[in-house]
Amino acid sequence: MGIKERRAREKEHLRQQILSAARELFVNEGYENVSMRKIANKIEYSPTTIYLHFKDKADLLDSVCKETLLNLLNTLEQLKRDTTDPVETLRKSGKAYVEFGLEYPQDYKLTFVIRPQFQKGLGLDEGSVGEKVFDYLREMVSECIQEKIFRQVDVETTGQVMWAAVHGVTLLLIDFPDFPWTEKDKLIDTVIHTTIEGLKA
Amino acid sequence: MGIKERRAREKEHLRQQILSAARELFVNEGYENVSMRKIANKIEYSPTTIYLHFKDKADLLDSVCKETLLNLLNTLEQLKRDTTDPVETLRKSGKAYVEFGLEYPQDYKLTFVIRPQFQKGLGLDEGSVGEKVFDYLREMVSECIQEKIFRQVDVETTGQVMWAAVHGVTLLLIDFPDFPWTEKDKLIDTVIHTTIEGLKA
DNA sequence: GATATAATATTAACACTGTAAAGTTAAATC
DNA sequence: GATTTAACTTTACAGTGTTAATATTATATC
Numbered sequence: 001m002g003i004k005e006r007r008a009r010e011k012e013h014l015r016q017q018i019l020s021a022a023r024e025l026f027v028n029e030g031y032e033n034v035s036m037r038k039i040a041n042k043i044e045y046s047p048t049t050i051y052l053h054f055k056d057k058a059d060l061l062d063s064v065c066k067e068t069l070l071n072l073l074n075t076l077e078q079l080k081r082d083t084t085d086p087v088e089t090l091r092k093s094g095k096a097y098v099e100f101g102l103e104y105p106q107d108y109k110l111t112f113v114i115r116p117q118f119q120k121g122l123g124l125d126e127g128s129v130g131e132k133v134f135d136y137l138r139e140m141v142s143e144c145i146q147e148k149i150f151r152q153v154d155v156e157t158t159g160q161v162m163w164a165a166v167h168g169v170t171l172l173l174i175d176f177p178d179f180p181w182t183e184k185d186k187l188i189d190t191v192i193h194t195t196i197e198g199l200k201a
Numbered sequence: 202m203g204i205k206e207r208r209a210r211e212k213e214h215l216r217q218q219i220l221s222a223a224r225e226l227f228v229n230e231g232y233e234n235v236s237m238r239k240i241a242n243k244i245e246y247s248p249t250t251i252y253l254h255f256k257d258k259a260d261l262l263d264s265v266c267k268e269t270l271l272n273l274l275n276t277l278e279q280l281k282r283d284t285t286d287p288v289e290t291l292r293k294s295g296k297a298y299v300e301f302g303l304e305y306p307q308d309y310k311l312t313f314v315i316r317p318q319f320q321k322g323l324g325l326d327e328g329s330v331g332e333k334v335f336d337y338l339r340e341m342v343s344e345c346i347q348e349k350i351f352r353q354v355d356v357e358t359t360g361q362v363m364w365a366a367v368h369g370v371t372l373l374l375i376d377f378p379d380f381p382w383t384e385k386d387k388l389i390d391t392v393i394h395t396t397i398e399g400l401k402a
Numbered sequence: 403g404a405t406a407t408a409a410t411a412t413t414a415a416c417a418c419t420g421t422a423a424a425g426t427t428a429a430a431t432c
Numbered sequence: 433g434a435t436t437t438a439a440c441t442t443t444a445c446a447g448t449g450t451t452a453a454t455a456t457t458a459t460a461t462c
Binding site: 163198 | 231233310313314317318354355357358361362364365366367368369370372373376377381382383387388391392394395396397398399400402
């Protein structure tokens with residue numbers, strides 16, 4: 001039954017085409033400014049064809065964001081982990097997280113700010129990629145606590161504090177590019193350093 | 202010339218009517234889901250009347266956000282400041298900031314996340330309310346540094362770190378209400394405490 | 403009090419939006 | 433070759449932000 005497979009392949013191919021056209025447009029022009037017709041034009045299909053592959057525009061956004069989370073997870077997992085110093089690993093991961101956000105600012109905002117607005121049910125459900133990202137963070141924090149480097153607060157809270165710090169600085173840098181920030185890398189490093197020091201004590 | 206003044210008063214009154222109708226709708230239904238026609242209906246005027254008072258929808262958003270910043274500034278300035286302990290004052294202010302964000306989550310998001318998307322030139326220009334909010338933060342941080350409680354990093358960076366922390370936790374709590382957060386107040390307190398401790402060291 | 407003037411509000415229209423329903427076409431199965 | 437199935441398009445609807453032209457009102461001038 002090679003035909004069915006070819007068909008399925010073609011279908012998947014078109015899905016990917018739509019997805020990558022949508023991502024490119026969303027990222028360059030902003031989710032609100034991209035119409036289904038624009039996406040359709042780009043891939044040279046009629047607008048309604050998109051609806052054969054995605055429920056609606058929000059679903060399309062959803063799929064784009066899932067990819068972004070996957071990319072973020074890959075970026076983090078590809079980090080060479082320092083097996084002797086868990087704090088150094090955490091520091092590096094935090095830095096990588098922020099840098100990911102700044103490298104793909106629109107992707108980041110789409111995933112962590114725009115999407116929650118449309119999909120109330122967040123993307124951190126059980127087994128989701130989003131959950132895996134937070135699992136990664138939890139794991140690293142856990143090591144720091146186990147080795148008694150960090151205060152013995154529970155892992156959850158500690159991880160959430162770390163997340164808040166990197167999320168905050170990432171969004172501020174993205175959203176207020178004209179603000180007279182301290183030199184970018186210095187700011188990021190200070191945020192991460194400060195948070196880690198605060199978690200020790 | 203009492204007539205002109207009355208006219209001006211009436212005009213201002215209508216402006217305020219539009220503004221408060223817009224805020225209520227933006228906050229309850231989300232900026233994207235509110236149409237000019239909806240706002241007009243609410244105040245029982247024709248849609249185009251709004252354009253006699255505001256340049257466009259983004260300008261309307263802009264004005265709503267300016268009010269929010271003013272409210273935030275008032276909230277912060279009404280805080281009873283502990284004159285003997287600047288750190289305690291900073292802690293209280295941080296807490297008040299986050300609580301403001303959580304009390305008016307849509308206002309907060311509108312101001313600090315949605316607006317920057319439409320008005321690239323942020324709202325932190327010289328002399329603006331936004332700048333005053335940051336000035337307030339800078340002042341408090343400065344006291345902590347002067348009294349040699351904080352590390353002798355420059356005031357700017359220190360303030361920005363603090364801002365990143367509270368901004369981060371505020372947005373996470375708003376955007377991912379279903380995430381299994383640590384008890385809310387504990388999380389906020391830990392974020393602020395951790396950041397302050399990290400700034401001492 | 404009638405008329406001109408200015409301010410204020412409205413109607414009509416344009417080009418665009420997301421998306422549902424119906425219609426078309428081509429390929430696969432019998 | 434006829435029929436079913438899948439993929440895709442056309443058409444249509446109700447709604448969007450916004451502009452230009454028009455109408456209405458209230459004030460100022462004569």
